[in-house]
Amino acid sequence: MASKDKKPASAAINLVAGGGAGMMEALVCHPLDTIKVRMQLSRRGKDAPRRGFVRTGMEIVKRETPLGLYKGLGAVLTGIVPKMAIRFTSFEWYKQLLSGGPGKPIDGRKIFVAGLAAGVTEAVAVVTPMEVIKIRLQAQHHSMADPLDVPKYRNAAHALYTVVKEEGFGALYRGVSLTALRQGSNQAVNFTAYSYFKDALYRLQPDLDKAAPLPGYQTTIIGLVSGAMGPLSNAPIDTIKTRLQKTPAEPGVSAFQRVSLIAADMFKQEGFHAFYKGITPRVMRVAPGQAVTFTVYEFLKSRLEKSGPLSIKADQYEE
Numbered sequence: 063m064a065s066k067d068k069k070p071a072s073a074a075i076n077l078v079a080g081g082g083a084g085m086m087e088a089l090v091c092h093p094l095d096t097i098k099v100r101m102q103l104s105r106r107g108k109d110a111p112r113r114g115f116v117r118t119g120m121e122i123v124k125r126e127t128p129l130g131l132y133k134g135l136g137a138v139l140t141g142i143v144p145k146m147a148i149r150f151t152s153f154e155w156y157k158q159l160l161s162g163g164p165g166k167p168i169d170g171r172k173i174f175v176a177g178l179a180a181g182v183t184e185a186v187a188v189v190t191p192m193e194v195i196k197i198r199l200q201a202q203h204h205s206m207a208d209p210l211d212v213p214k215y216r217n218a219a220h221a222l223y224t225v226v227k228e229e230g231f232g233a234l235y236r237g238v239s240l241t242a243l244r245q246g247s248n249q250a251v252n253f254t255a256y257s258y259f260k261d262a263l264y265r266l267q268p269d270l271d272k273a274a275p276l277p278g279y280q281t282t283i284i285g286l287v288s289g290a291m292g293p294l295s296n297a298p299i300d301t302i303k304t305r306l307q308k309t310p311a312e313p314g315v316s317a318f319q320r321v322s323l324i325a326a327d328m329f330k331q332e333g334f335h336a337f338y339k340g341i342t343p344r345v346m347r348v349a350p351g352q353a354v355t356f357t358v359y360e361f362l363k364s365r366l367e368k369s370g371p372l373s374i375k376a377d378q379y380e381e
Contacts, residue, residue: 075363075367076146076147076150076154077143077147077151078362079150079362079363079366080143080146080147080149080150080151081142081146081147082358082359083146083356083357083358083362084142084143084145084146085142085143086355086358087351087354087355088135088138088139090350090351090354091348091350091351091354092132092134092138093119093131093132094115094343094344094346095138095196095200095343095347096131096132096133097118097119097131098340098343098344098347099197099201099304099340100118100201101113101115101339101343102301102304102305102339102340103201103305104118105332112335114342115340115343115346118343119343125203125205126203126204126205127205133199133200133202134195134196134197134198134199134218136218136219137192137195137196137218137221138192138196140192140218141188141191141192144187145188145189145192146355148180148184148187149183149184149249150180150359152179152180152183152184153176153177153179153253156180157172157173159176160172160175160176170258173253173254173257174250174251174253174254177246177249177251178246178247178250181242181244181245181247181249181250182242182245182246184245184249185242185244185245185246186238190235190236190238190241191234191235193237193303194225194233194234194235194236195221195222195225195234197304197308198215198221198225198308199215199217199218201308202215222234229310229311232311233311236306236307236311236317237303237307237317239317240299240302240303240306240321241303243296243299244296244300244303247295247299248293249292251288251291251295252288252291255284255287255288255291256284256288256356259284259287259288260276263276263284264276275360275361275363275364276360278357278360278361281356281357282353282354283353284356285353285354285355285356286349286350287349289348289349289350289351289353289355290345290348292348293341293344293345294341297337297338297341297344298337298338300340300344301328301336301337301339301340302321302325302328304340305324305328306320306321
């Protein structure tokens with residue numbers, strides 16, 4: 063596969079379009095992420111009946127009100143703009159670096175590497191601290207309807223302050239290697255599949271202007287399919303990462319030892335299926351999330367490029 067784009071979007075366009083797409087994705091899909099985290103943190107034995115995502119969601123709503131499904135949303139919204147800006151901007155930068163310049167053809171292997179690098183970049187820069195705070199908030203079982211049920215972490219800012227105060231700044235980067243591996247593999251698969259599908263649709267519809275975005279419904283469909291591929295390929299990594307980030311570090315125990323202990327304990331106590339806990343809500347969240355992200359991103363990017371102020375000319379970019 064060879065892909066040749068029109069002029070790359072400017073960093074300003076990636077910031078606005080990526081940030082807007084990310085905010086929409088978070089608002090629509092965050093409840094499924096909360097359900098996924100609760101399922102991953104549940105420690106039910108091998109012989110215990112499995113609790114599905116519908117029942118898990120219903121129990122959260124019953125015990126903690128519907129707002130309980132949005133625990134940790136503040137942390138996500140705080141990090142979503144820089145996360146998406148970094149994702150799309152770094153992906154374009156890595157893609158151009160590998161292809162030899164803006165607008166030059168690039169094959170699928172190089173797109174895979176560019177997506178992998180973009181995912182690792184966003185994981186280190188934004189995602190890991192954001193997820194540590196988000197998971198601490200989501201893991202709390204307090205009812206948001208009961209004013210006397212005071213949680214340890216009141217909101218994202220308080221959780222950030224408390225974690226740093228009690229565990230040190232390094233606690234925000236607990237599980238960074240697993241997060242980088244998850245984000246890298248996610249974006250490698252995601253961008254590669256999306257690029258293949260996008261090129262295929264343009265080939266199947268020769269009357270479409272390749273300088274213009276695909277129709278919105280087509281972007282949504284290929285974003286949905288490509289978005290489902292990442293979670294299916296790295297579910298065990300995400301489950302171990304969630305458990306690692308939920309608890310404080312133990313003195314004298316390295317990150318590798320903790321990961322090994324968590325994985326061994328999961329397999330021994332809960333069986334192999336434990337590594338795939340939360341896979342249904344994760345796919346249900348990530349797949350439509352990527353569909354929303356790509357659809358909103360392409361829409362906003364197209365509108366911003368037409369409006370002019372945030373865009374830059376190709377020759378300016380090359381300079």
